Amino acid sequence: MPLHQYRTTLAWEGSTRAGYRAYRRAHDVLAPRIAVRGAAAERVVELLHEAHAGCYIANSLTAETSLAPIVEVRS
Known part of the structure; x- marks a missing residue:
């Protein structure tokens, strides 16, 4: 299975308002x-999991x- 392209982003919930030491990401x-x-x-998707x-x-x-994940199968 040749891989042609892979990109990822990370999104999270949380705040750094209280300072870095108090910062906890929820998800x-x-x-x-x-x-x-x-x-x-x-x-x-199965392999990714x-x-x-x-x-x-x-x-x-x-x-x-x-x-x-978003998987695009190219022909």
Whole structure:
């Protein structure tokens, strides 16, 4: 499955108004945009969730983190 393009953004809820030490993010949303050839979008999303579940960084965050992927299958 050749990967042709991968971009992601991170959005979160929370505020730094009380200062950095008091700052706690409530929820992070990773929104990768992935373009592939020769694969079903459902399989790409499945692999992305497996990778996210085993990700050291994602598992180290104190905020809840969810994925909102957009997969484009190119011909």
